[in-house]
Amino acid sequence: MTTPDWFVFRGTGEPHDGVERLPPPPPWRAFDGEPLIEAVPPLGSESTRRLGTRGTSGTVWRPEELELINAALYLRRPLLVTGDPGSGKSTLAHALAHELGLGRVLHWPIVSRTALRDGLYSYDAIARLHDMQMARETGEAYTEDIGEYVRLGPLGTALLPHARPRVLLVDELDKSDIDLPNDLLNALEEGEFRIAELQRIARRQPEVRVLTDDGDRAPVQKGRIRCRAFPVVVMTSNGERDFPAPLLRRCLHLDLPSPRNDDWGTARLDSMVRAHFGATDLSGSDRLISDFLQASPGSLRAADQLLNAIYLTQEAVRDSEPDRQRLAELLMRPLDQGDHGAR
Template structure:
C-alpha cells in the first residue's frame, strides 16, 4: 500500500480524509460559513457495494488507485470511461463509503440535462400562484422565495463543506453537446450564483433553501462558493469525444473489466460465500462469453441468483438457465 494514498480501496471506513494535504494554490476555495456535514447511511451502498462483512466488491487496481488519489489531492474531477458493468458508478460510492464523506450526490445525465438543473430548481409558477392567493388574503405574510428553490446535486456538492462531498455525474457522454462546456467555469471557479436570490438580496439577503439530499441550508446574497472542492466522478461509456478544454480540467481513468478474482469477490459480497463456491463454473462461463462480446457484471450476478433460486423449479440445467441471462448486450448487427 502506498503511503500517500488517502483512498486505499480497502472498503472499511476510516479517517484517511483527515490526512489530505492542503490543495495547490490554484485550487484553494474560501466559501463560507461552513456547512455542517451530511450524516446518514447512503441507501445506495448495500446495492452498489454489497455486504462488507463478506467481502469488498470494488477493489481497484494500483493504477486506478493512483488516479483516484491524484484527483483527491489536486481537487480535480475524475472522468471515468469504460464498458457497461465495469464499476464506473460504483467507484463514487466506494470512495464516499470508505472516506466517510456522506451520501453520494447523483446527477444522471440525459440529452435534455442542463447546467441549471444540476445547480438548482426554481418553481416560479408555484411562487406566482401562492403570491396571487396571498394578495387576496388580508394581512398575509410576505412570500418566502426559499420555499420554491431546491439545490440540485451539483449545486449541493458546491456548498461550503469542510470535507468534500462526492458527486456522481452519471453518463456525461449522453449529454447535449453544450453541457461539458457549460461545466468548465463551475469546475474552475467552484462557485455559482442564483439570480432569483441575487435580485432580492437587498430586501431578503438570507434565504433557507432545500438541498438535493433532503436537507436545508441558508444562502446569503444568492452566492454559493465551495470550501472543499467536491470529489466529482463523471462516467462515460466512450460514446463520444469531449472538448480539449473540458478534458484539461479532468483526470482521465479508463476502467478495465473485472478479472476472475475480482468477479469472485463481487459475487461473494452480494450473494455470500456459498453462492460463490457454487458458481465458479458460471464465472468461467461468463469470462469466456465476455471475450466474444459485451457482457456486464450485473448479468453474472443475475445469472447466479437465478440458477440458485429457480434451477430446480424450471427443469432447466444450470448452464442453460444462465444462458438466458448471459446474452451479449450488443447484437451482432450492432457490431458486437
C-alpha cells in the same frame, strides 16, 4: 500489494478517516466559501445497494487505478471514468463515499436534454405566484420566503461550503447534448455559481436559506455559492462520444476495462459476487464466473448479467445442472449481438 502511505482511498471497503490526512489543496485549487457547513449526511440507501451486503464495493482495484483515484483527491480534480457497462464506473463514487465517510452520493443522471442549470438549481416561480394569489384570496397572511422556492440540484449542493467534500456522481455524461461538457467547465474550475433570483434581492435580504438536494436547508449569502472543500466528482462515460479538450485537461481520466480472463479479472468478479451475496452458498458460481470471462473476444457483457445469473440459478433451478447451465447462458448472452444473441 502493500498500500502506499500516501493513499487516502485504499479500495478495501473499510471505512476510515483518511480524508482528514489530505494536505491542503494546490493554491490554484483552494476555495474559501462561507458559511461553513459541518454536518455530514448519512450514507444513502443507493450506496448500500450498490456496495452489497458487506458494505464493500466488490471491486479489486488495480494499483494504477488507485493511483489515479488518489491523485484526483489530492489535486481536487474531477475524475472522468470510462469503461463498458458493468465495469464499476458508478460504483466507484459509492465506494469513495463509504470508505471515506463522506455521506450520501449526490447523483446527477445525464440525458440528452440535461442542461447545466438542472444540476445547479431550480426556481419555482409558478408555485410562488400561486401561493401569493391563494393568500390574497383567502385573506391569510403571506410571509414571503423565497428560499422555499429555490432548490439546489446535485451539483449545486456539492458546491456548498462543506467542511468535508461531498461525492458527486455525474452519470453518463456522454449522453448529454454537445454544450453541457463545455458549460460544466466554469462551475468545476471556479467552484462557485450564482443564483440570479437571490442576487436581485441581496440588498434587502442578504442571506436566504434554500432547499438542497438532501432535503435540508442551507444558507446562501448574496446569491453566491462557493465551495470550501472541492467535491469528489466522478463523471462516467460509456465512450459513446468524445469530449472537448478543455474539459479533458481539467480532469484525470480513469479507464476501467471490463474484467479479463486472467487472475485479476477472476479476483475482481469473485470479490464483487462475495460482496453482494455475503454468506450465501455460492456453489457453482466459480463455473459461472469462468464462463463469463471466457466470452468471445470483443463481445460486450455487463457484470449485472453475472449477478443475475448467479442469483437465479441459486434460487430457481438449484437441483438441475442442465437447466442451471442453460439459464445462465441465456442471461449472459453478449449485449452487442442483436436481440442479445437470439436468432
